[in-house]
Amino acid sequence: MTDTTIVNRKDRARVATAETMKALVYRGPGKKALEVHPKPDISAPTDAIVKITKTTICGTDLHILKGDLPSCKPGRVLGHEGVGVVESVGPAVTSFKPGDRVLISCVSACGKCDYCRKQMYSHCTAGGWILGNTIDGTQAEFVRTPFADTSLYHIPADADEESLVMLSDILPTGFECGVLNGKVEPGSVVAIVGAGPVGMAALLTAQFFSPAEIIMIDLDDNRLEVAKRFGATTIVNSADGKAMDTIMSMTGRRGVDTAIEAVGIPATFELCEKIIAPGGTIANVGVHGVKVDLHLENLWDRNISITTRLVDTVTIPMLFKTVRSRKIDPKLLITHRFKLDDILDAYETFANAAKTKALKVIIEA
Numbered sequence: 080m081t082d083t084t085i086v087n088r089k090d091r092a093r094v095a096t097a098e099t100m101k102a103l104v105y106r107g108p109g110k111k112a113l114e115v116h117p118k119p120d121i122s123a124p125t126d127a128i129v130k131i132t133k134t135t136i137c138g139t140d141l142h143i144l145k146g147d148l149p150s151c152k153p154g155r156v157l158g159h160e161g162v163g164v165v166e167s168v169g170p171a172v173t174s175f176k177p178g179d180r181v182l183i184s185c186v187s188a189c190g191k192c193d194y195c196r197k198q199m200y201s202h203c204t205a206g207g208w209i210l211g212n213t214i215d216g217t218q219a220e221f222v223r224t225p226f227a228d229t230s231l232y233h234i235p236a237d238a239d240e241e242s243l244v245m246l247s248d249i250l251p252t253g254f255e256c257g258v259l260n261g262k263v264e265p266g267s268v269v270a271i272v273g274a275g276p277v278g279m280a281a282l283l284t285a286q287f288f289s290p291a292e293i294i295m296i297d298l299d300d301n302r303l304e305v306a307k308r309f310g311a312t313t314i315v316n317s318a319d320g321k322a323m324d325t326i327m328s329m330t331g332r333r334g335v336d337t338a339i340e341a342v343g344i345p346a347t348f349e350l351c352e353k354i355i356a357p358g359g360t361i362a363n364v365g366v367h368g369v370k371v372d373l374h375l376e377n378l379w380d381r382n383i384s385i386t387t388r389l390v391d392t393v394t395i396p397m398l399f400k401t402v403r404s405r406k407i408d409p410k411l412l413i414t415h416r417f418k419l420d421d422i423l424d425a426y427e428t429f430a431n432a433a434k435t436k437a438l439k440v441i442i443e444a
């Protein structure tokens with residue numbers, strides 16, 4: 080009898096899933112696993128626990144898996160994008176309650192520090208990009224979101240969740256770091272180097288400002304064809320090494336007013352330096368892991384500007400309205416859908432985009 084009782088107790092503990100959840104865990108460079116992980120708890124009064132309904136994988140997650148981001152330690156749950164339902168809130172949270180559907184910003188903002196007061200949430204001294212980096216992220220059944228009042232957004236009942244997953248990171252990144260920093264104007268000529276999800280997000284949102292031309296540059300013909308459907312006026316495959324000549328001849332040797340760098344390698348930034356017109360702006364979006372040469376010997380007299388930025392996600396509310404009014408359709412970026420149980424397949428698909436034609440993958444938790 081006694082023995083049986085003990086076994087039963089142990090069994091109960093093992094299946095006590097109220098304490099655990101499934102999560103995609105980073106296990107060091109090149110290693111990841113779908114594991115049973117402790118469910119997050121409220122640890123600060125400003126926290127919320129969100130039950131994830133949909134999340135996605137970002138190029139940044141692949142950088143982490145390569146070992147490019149030492150801030151992200153083994154054991155971390157990855158992911159910084161997603162939508163879900165509030166499960167519980169800390170005592171200081173006033174704008175959200177259990178049951179609310181929410182969009183999670185990839186950047187957590189305390190709302191009080193000097194940077195937050197300047198709307199530079201990415202540099203928040205208590206937050207910034209911490210989700211799926213220095214704290215557990217969204218590729219799980221549940222996530223703890225710090226500073227819930229200033230880092231979550233309400234989702235109206237009739238809104239499409241899949242579209243909104245694109246608002247956690249890539250749409251604001253393409254828009255803020257590329258289009259706004261790049262000063263895209265009516266009638267201007269824009270080049271976007273890199274037709275990945277963020278380059279595509281810049282392509283979609285650049286059209287708010289009616290530029291005369293948007294030239295999309297990439298190595299992948301499939302992505303370039305997609306870009307054409309999304310509104311690129313010209314596509315250039317740079318595989319032949321002649322992208323600069325092609326762009327200079329199509330602009331009458333003038334170059335482009337805005338060059339958006341959305342790859343993050345020396346060759347693509349240097350292409351932007353070569354095609355920028357006098358008075359133009361190079362807007363860097365890409366995450367650079369190695370040094371890039373700045374050719375001031377060619378650029379010193381060109382009146383150009385170069386901008387860098389980490390997405391602040393300050394434009395989420397604005398982009399939200401444009402999605403709801405169908406000015407843009409971020410769902411176009413979604414190419415594949417998976418269940419959380421199949422997240423390793425989702426990574427495989429996303430990491431082999433040239434073969435699988437993947438842009439963004441949706442993962443249903």
Ligand SMILES: [Zn+2]
Pocket residue numbers: 137138139159160185248249
């Ligand atoms: Zn991301």
Ligand SMILES: [Zn+2]
Pocket residue numbers: 188189190191192193194195202203204205206
């Ligand atoms: Zn702050």
